[in-house]
Amino acid sequence: MYKHHSALGVALSLKPAAPVTLIRPQAAARAARFFSQKFPGRSLYAVKANPSPELLRTLWSAGITHFDVASITEVRLAARTLPRAKLCFMHPVKAEEAIREAYFQHGVRTFSLDSIEELEKIVRATRGATDLELCVRLRVSSEHSKLSLASKFGCELADARDLLMATRQVADALGICFHVGSQAMSPHAYTQAIERVRAAIVDASVTVDIVDVGGGFPSSYPGMEPPPLEDYFRAIHRAFESLPISYSAELWCEPGRALSAEYSSLLVRVERRRGNELYINDGAYGALFDAAHLGWRFPVQLLRAEANEADMVPFSFYGPTCDDMDHMAGPFMLPADVKAGDFVEIGMLGAYGSAMRTEFNGFGADTICEVADEPMASLYRDEAPAPSLSNVVQLRR
Ligand SMILES: *Cc1c(COP(=O)(O)O)cnc(C)c1O
Numbered sequence: 001m002y003k004h005h006s007a008l009g010v011a012l013s014l015k016p017a018a019p020v021t022l023i024r025p026q027a028a029a030r031a032a033r034f035f036s037q038k039f040p041g042r043s044l045y046a047v048k049a050n051p052s053p054e055l056l057r058t059l060w061s062a063g064i065t066h067f068d069v070a071s072i073t074e075v076r077l078a079a080r081t082l083p084r085a086k087l088c089f090m091h092p093v094k095a096e097e098a099i100r101e102a103y104f105q106h107g108v109r110t111f112s113l114d115s116i117e118e119l120e121k122i123v124r125a126t127r128g129a130t131d132l133e134l135c136v137r138l139r140v141s142s143e144h145s146k147l148s149l150a151s152k153f154g155c156e157l158a159d160a161r162d163l164l165m166a167t168r169q170v171a172d173a174l175g176i177c178f179h180v181g182s183q184a185m186s187p188h189a190y191t192q193a194i195e196r197v198r199a200a201i202v203d204a205s206v207t208v209d210i211v212d213v214g215g216g217f218p219s220s221y222p223g224m225e226p227p228p229l230e231d232y233f234r235a236i237h238r239a240f241e242s243l244p245i246s247y248s249a250e251l252w253c254e255p256g257r258a259l260s261a262e263y264s265s266l267l268v269r270v271e272r273r274r275g276n277e278l279y280i281n282d283g284a285y286g287a288l289f290d291a292a293h294l295g296w297r298f299p300v301q302l303l304r305a306e307a308n309e310a311d312m313v314p315f316s317f318y319g320p321t322c323d324d325m326d327h328m329a330g331p332f333m334l335p336a337d338v339k340a341g342d343f344v345e346i347g348m349l350g351a352y353g354s355a356m357r358t359e360f361n362g363f364g365a366d367t368i369c370e371v372a373d374e375p376m377a378s379l380y381r382d383e384a385p386a387p388s389l390s391n392v393v394q395l396r397r
Pocket residue numbers: 046048049068070090091179181182183214215216217254255256257258351
């Protein structure tokens with residue numbers, strides 16, 4: 001792997017003809033330390049956000065010991081990469097074979113479920129194991145989040161009583177979990193959901209050992225700057241403390257995005273300019289799925305050695321494939337004189353960026369380069385970054 005001091009250094013020295021994934025392990029480690037030290041409970045990393053083994057090892061070294069895995073492939077990958085990690089299989093609809101392999105071959109004891117059928121499946125697959133930690137997933141609102149997770153999974157409050165009582169019968173430890181949707185822009189998302197947990201506990205009168213508030217913790221993107229994460233942690237802690245649960249009950253969370261977003265960015269080259277449309281060499285089938293299909297805006301900066309005084313204007317991007325859908329509307333703000341041959345860094349792609357990459361039409365990104373400069377945005381800097389006057393990076397001489 002190449003190492004450079006900065007994204008600009010990579011652009012100038014490699015002049016890469018294919019997109020390059022820039023990784024910043026120090027940024028992921030800082031996020032992991034933040035969660036380990038400040039979240040008032042245990043933080044599990046949700047592997048699906050970015051399953052890179054280097055990232056898993058970085059998070060482990062920075063204090064993340066538990067991992068939320070959702071497929072047997074993720075179980076195997078995490079078990080192989082971090083043999084001492086504790087894996088929690090938090091997909092509520094699993095293949096029976098996957099549960100069996102996870103339990104008997106990889107030591108997984110924690111599973112989530114949202115139906116009686118899944119509970120029966122887990123009992124069958126583990127041959128009536130008595131050391132299970134079972135988390136019942138409640139359906140909660142996604143109204144505060146940019147990406148809903150409210151329709152597919154989660155047991156309705158009305159059905160929670162029977163499911164919690166049945167699960168309590170077979171579980172060594174009983175948990176309740178939920179997911180407020182990804183990129184939750186307000187701590188209210190969690191306090192509202194915890195109110196629903198309270199209703200479920202009161203209704204079922206069961207002893208609950210784990211409350212797992214799931215993922216959804218935000219990162220910072222243009223037009224989506226969330227409140228400080230400490231506000232979320234405080235609100236969650238207060239709501240958790242007021243639940244009718246035992247003194248020894250544990251609080252868990254499962255951040256994916258918040259632990260991985262700052263880990264990587266993408267270095268692309270402009271292959272053609274047509275008005276304010278830039279044809280770049282990565283796109284919807286590469287790391288920019290969310291930019292294309294969800295209209296997500298990522299921060300961008302032009303990487304040029306010379307000073308640039310041009311005004312900032314809005315651009316949209318086309319990716320490299322032959323498909324019209326390979327289009328990212330943005331707007332992405334760049335200097336008005338951008339031209340073919342220029343290099344652009346697209347930031348904050350560590351979560352759900354590389355993880356979604358395909359090789360459609362023969363376009364991919366094989367080169368990974370570690371850089372030591374700051375990510376383009378961060379929720380973890382000790383103090384707010386100095387406002388930059390332009391987003392053109394210049395070489396310091
Ligand atoms: C996707 C997912 C997460 C991570 O969500 P983020 O919004 O990335 O934090 C956590 N838990 C479960 C069950 C998930 O499906």
